[in-house]
Amino acid sequence: xxxxxxxxxxxxxxxxxxxxxxxxxxxxxxxxxxxxxxxxxxxxxxxxxxxxxxxxxxxxxxxxxxxxxxxxxxxxxxxxxxxxxxxxxxxxxxxxxxxxxxxxxxxxxxxxxxxxxxxxxxxxxxxxxxxxxxxxxxxxxxxxxxxxxxxxxxxxxxxxxxxxxxxxxxxxxxxxxxxxxxxxxxxxxxxxxxxxxxxxxxxxxxxxxxxxxxxxxxxxxxxxxxxxxxxxxxxxxxxxxxxxxxxxxxxxxxxxxxxxxxxxxxxxxxxxxxxxxxxxxxxxxxxxxxxxxxxxxxxxxxxxxxxxxxxxxxxxxxxxxxxxxxxxxxxxxxxxxxxxxxxxxxxxxxxxxxxxxxxxxxxxxxxxxxxxxxxxxxxxxxxxxxxxxxxxxxxxxxxxxxxxxxxxxxxxxxxxxxxxxxxxxxxxxxxxxxxx
Amino acid sequence: xxxxxxxxxxxxxxxxxxxxxxxxxxxxxxxxxxxxxxxxxxxxxxxxxxxxxxxxxxxxxxxxxxxxxxxxxxxxxxxxxxxxxxxxxxxxxxxxxxxxxxxxxxxxxxxxxxxxxxxxxxxxxxxxxxxxxxxxxxxxxxxxxxxxxxxxxxxxxxxxxxxxxxxxxxxxxxxxxxxxxxxxxxxxxxxxxxxxxxxxxxxxxxxxxxxxxxxxxxxxxxxxxxxxxxxxxxxxxxxxxxxxxxxxxxxxxxxxxxxxxxxxxxxxxxxxxxxxxxxxxxxxxxxxxxxxxxxxxxxxxxxxxxxxxxxxxxxxxxxxxxxxxxxxxxxxxxxxxxxxxxxxxxxxxxxxxxxxxxxxxxxxxxxxxxxxxxxxxxxxxxxxxxxxxxxxxxxxxxxxxxxxxxxxxxxxxxxxxxxxxxxxxxxxxxxxxxxx
Numbered sequence: 001x002x003x004x005x006x007x008x009x010x011x012x013x014x015x016x017x018x019x020x021x022x023x024x025x026x027x028x029x030x031x032x033x034x035x036x037x038x039x040x041x042x043x044x045x046x047x048x049x050x051x052x053x054x055x056x057x058x059x060x061x062x063x064x065x066x067x068x069x070x071x072x073x074x075x076x077x078x079x080x081x082x083x084x085x086x087x088x089x090x091x092x093x094x095x096x097x098x099x100x101x102x103x104x105x106x107x108x109x110x111x112x113x114x115x116x117x118x119x120x121x122x123x124x125x126x127x128x129x130x131x132x133x134x135x136x137x138x139x140x141x142x143x144x145x146x147x148x149x150x151x152x153x154x155x156x157x158x159x160x161x162x163x164x165x166x167x168x169x170x171x172x173x174x175x176x177x178x179x180x181x182x183x184x185x186x187x188x189x190x191x192x193x194x195x196x197x198x199x200x201x202x203x204x205x206x207x208x209x210x211x212x213x214x215x216x217x218x219x220x221x222x223x224x225x226x227x228x229x230x231x232x233x234x235x236x237x238x239x240x241x242x243x244x245x246x247x248x249x250x251x252x253x254x255x256x257x258x259x260x261x262x263x264x265x266x267x268x269x270x271x272x273x274x275x276x277x278x279x280x281x282x283x284x285x286x287x288x289x290x291x292x293x294x295x296x297x298x299x300x301x302x303x304x305x306x307x308x309x310x311x312x313x314x315x316x317x318x319x320x321x322x323x324x325x326x327x328x329x330x331x332x333x334x335x336x337x338x339x340x341x342x343x344x345x346x347x348x349x350x351x352x353x354x355x356x357x358x359x360x361x362x363x364x365x366x367x368x369x370x371x372x373x374x375x376x377x378x379x380x381x382x383x384x385x386x387x388x389x390x391x392x393x394x395x396x397x398x399x400x401x402x403x404x405x406x407x408x409x410x411x412x413x414x415x416x417x418x419x420x421x422x423x424x425x426x427x428x429x430x431x432x433x434x435x436x
Numbered sequence: 437x438x439x440x441x442x443x444x445x446x447x448x449x450x451x452x453x454x455x456x457x458x459x460x461x462x463x464x465x466x467x468x469x470x471x472x473x474x475x476x477x478x479x480x481x482x483x484x485x486x487x488x489x490x491x492x493x494x495x496x497x498x499x500x501x502x503x504x505x506x507x508x509x510x511x512x513x514x515x516x517x518x519x520x521x522x523x524x525x526x527x528x529x530x531x532x533x534x535x536x537x538x539x540x541x542x543x544x545x546x547x548x549x550x551x552x553x554x555x556x557x558x559x560x561x562x563x564x565x566x567x568x569x570x571x572x573x574x575x576x577x578x579x580x581x582x583x584x585x586x587x588x589x590x591x592x593x594x595x596x597x598x599x600x601x602x603x604x605x606x607x608x609x610x611x612x613x614x615x616x617x618x619x620x621x622x623x624x625x626x627x628x629x630x631x632x633x634x635x636x637x638x639x640x641x642x643x644x645x646x647x648x649x650x651x652x653x654x655x656x657x658x659x660x661x662x663x664x665x666x667x668x669x670x671x672x673x674x675x676x677x678x679x680x681x682x683x684x685x686x687x688x689x690x691x692x693x694x695x696x697x698x699x700x701x702x703x704x705x706x707x708x709x710x711x712x713x714x715x716x717x718x719x720x721x722x723x724x725x726x727x728x729x730x731x732x733x734x735x736x737x738x739x740x741x742x743x744x745x746x747x748x749x750x751x752x753x754x755x756x757x758x759x760x761x762x763x764x765x766x767x768x769x770x771x772x773x774x775x776x777x778x779x780x781x782x783x784x785x786x787x788x789x790x791x792x793x794x795x796x797x798x799x800x801x802x803x804x805x806x807x808x809x810x811x812x813x814x815x816x817x818x819x820x821x822x823x824x825x826x827x828x829x830x831x832x833x834x835x836x837x838x839x840x841x842x843x844x845x846x847x848x849x850x851x852x853x854x855x856x857x858x859x860x861x862x863x864x865x866x867x868x869x870x871x872x
Contacts, residue, residue, distance in 0.1 A: 008490075009767060011487070012484060015486055017481070017482070017548050019552060020480065023482050027470075027480060041829055041830065041833075042831075043459070044459045044460065044463060045454055045455060046462075047453055048581050049537075049581060050448050050537075052444070069486070069535070070510075071537075072505075082525055101507075111447075114445040115453065116453055116455060123833060144486075145485060156808070156834055160806070160808075163813070278814045281818055331443065363474075372593060372594045377595060378710050378713055378714045381596055392475075393475050393477055395477020396477070398559065
């Protein structure tokens with residue numbers, strides 16, 4: 001009857017369809033995460049997927065600014081862009097779009113807070129779970145649309161905000177079945193003090209940070225080699241390597257003082273110690289926290305404590321965050337203390353998918369099988385309805401030619417039983433299926 | 437310190453920020469809707485927000501095709517478009533985008549089903565709740581990003597599929613507190629048979645449907661006038677008006693037979709009667725169902741039963757749907773019976789917002805107040821933590837200068853109590869707040 005067109009049915013490049021099993025797991029995980037975060041006083045908010053392109057381009061998004069999906073202007077606006085820049089293609093391309101898809105949840109959140117502050121509680125503690133889009137080259141495990149899951153606190157200058165973020169995130173991960181993970185913590189101001197103390201110049205700081213960040217992978221000798229390759233002052237390099245050597249040997253909260261006190265302002269050390277002690281107490285040894293002077297975290301906007309969570313068996317961190325006290329001010333003209341912690345939702349889900357979590361434990365799924373061509377539809381419908389109750393899902397399904405194959409399919413889809421309509425029987429009888 | 441830039445903090449034109457109160461209501465409604473739909477064997481799936489532009493442009497989206505937010509090509513692809521169409525701006529504009537934001541959930545769902553059929557149960561019954569985007573002129577109550585909430589069944593040719601869709605949607609609305617609403621039902625094939633019977637020509641059908649659709653607003657005389665204005669055959673017009681007159685007087689399931697049997701194939705009437713009888717039984721008079729021969733439903737892709745739900749006090753229908761048996765075939769080359777029912781989520785939410793629904797009845801929210809500059813942070817943090825329990829949310833908040841104003845704020849934000857840290861007291865004492 002109908003003829004196939006040449007349109008592909010694949011999702012767009014780098015995008016994914018979510019089938020029922022993965023969607024159920026994602027919904028289950030989101031429900032649990034929100035429930036845990038709410039216990040700590042965070043509340044969910046949402047921003048649009050689309051932001052003004054000026055907003056996105058003007059943010060401190062670093063590399064992500066090159067990955068924005070830009071939205072074409074429409075109608076008169078588009079015509080105007082062509083009319084005004086007909087001779088300069090480079091300029092025209094910049095003027096073709098007025099909107100873009102958000103590439104993270106932090107840039108929109110800062111705009112949201114600056115815009116709605118008068119209607120929000122202060123301090124304001126938000127949960128955001130939503131899609132973000134980046135035009136990256138697709139590769140295994142990296143997608144162009146993915147979910148982020150962030151909590152953020154605006155308006156608290158004390159490190160109690162960080163304690164709450166870390167405890168809430170750790171409890172959320174424990175609740176999802178993660179265990180024995182480690183919170184790594186550092187302070188951007190310690191990193192800065194360290195490189196300054198060793199004699200590097202301010203314009204060299206970022207390059208030095210990037211090398212320190214590699215310590216995990218290439219070791220102290222590797223870092224030394226890299227730093228010397230950049231022709232930094234030999235003495236500064238020796239000094240920082242010796243400092244890092246003694247620092248990485250002493251990760252306990254108390255030992256912090258002896259190594260870092262000569263370099264940092266005392267309140268930075270105290271803040272770090274307070275967070276470590278507090279989290280150690282509430283962790284009850286279900287997870288650990290350790291100071292890591294080599295932790296850098298990529299984003300340019302961090303101003304204080306930074307932290308991430310690593311778990312055995314995962315190559316990358318599963319959560320990351322920190323304090324960013326200057327971001328609101330850049331938009332609204334008035335600084336507001338702020339910090340956030342983001343769970344790598346896609347990483348979490350890919351780990352949970354392997355664990356085969358059961359997401360609907362207390363519900364019994366029953367199929368009612370009928371013959372589409374022969375059975376009286378109203379009677380089938382009403383008899384199936386009589387089977388419904390609070391802890392049972394009932395789904396009407398037409399009989400297939402191969403009944404054995406159909407039953408195998410029901411088992412695979414998680415049905416606990418089925419009832420076949422029979423015209424001579426008064427009530428439907430449920431036959432139990434053994435779930436594999 | 438920091439200086440304000442000229443970037444606006446408003447959301448993009450026609451887009452909305454969702455504040456905590458509305459987000460809580462939306463999350464609550466989505467949770468309830470999913471729970472009801474699952475009782476009927478529907479399972480949630482997700483498609484990407486972004487589809488290939490060819491996919492969107494090639495669909496039967498009607499008016500919506502003019503409202504697509506198109507995404508600009510990137511890098512080499514964009515350069516190639518400019519190089520190939522440098523002399524023809526109209527053509528160039530068509531070639532500037534490779535992707536677009538989805539404007540509904542049905543077009544992506546049909547693609548999803550065609551693409552993933554081998555991995556899906558058959559029949560396949562989906563729940564979709566997600567954002568869609570349309571570049572409409574923003575006006576009161578109409579937004580450029582909004583949520584749709586659809587259930588669809590693929591692979592059931594019997595009208596049992598429609599019964600299930602209607603019952604599930606009605607139960608979902610009842611569960612959200614809607615009552616005394618009416619399901620209006622018709623069949624596209626009845627409309628077609630009617631206009632054919634009255635002597636209209638196939639190319640006139642769509643115009644006649646559009647006029648019939650206005651009957652609610654302009655009455656029979658109005659419809660007659662409009663039809664005559666289109667210079668249709670006088671006799672055909674008289675015939676359809678008289679037919680509609682007798683039809684609108686007889687909306688019961690049994691009376692259907694006498695009016696429509698001479699015009700339609702009997703199985704169409706039987707199907708309609710089956711659905712009406714079945715739904716009347718399961719409704720238990722909590723809502724009603726009535727045949728409406730003037731119901732048209734706008735979309736071009738409907739092939740059989742069509743239905744919508746109207747509720748007292750709402751100007752527009754709050755749900756709409758129907759059967760679209762040809763849509764999968766147009767994409768995959770093989771027809772698959774399909775039908776769906778979509779709740780107008782934004783309309784539902786705006787009605788619920790006015791009702792002031794309580795979304796978190798069993799949770800007690802407690803604030804722990806401390807002095808950011810003086811109180812020992814670790815001790816405050818640990819004492820607050822000791823107050824946490826399953827049915828209590830605890831949030832740490834710095835003390836404000838005006839304590840009375842702060843307490844008023846806590847009441848407004850739904851806190852049930854607060855505890856102020858005091859260095860001389862061993863434990864925190866909760867003071868109850870009276871919620872207004």
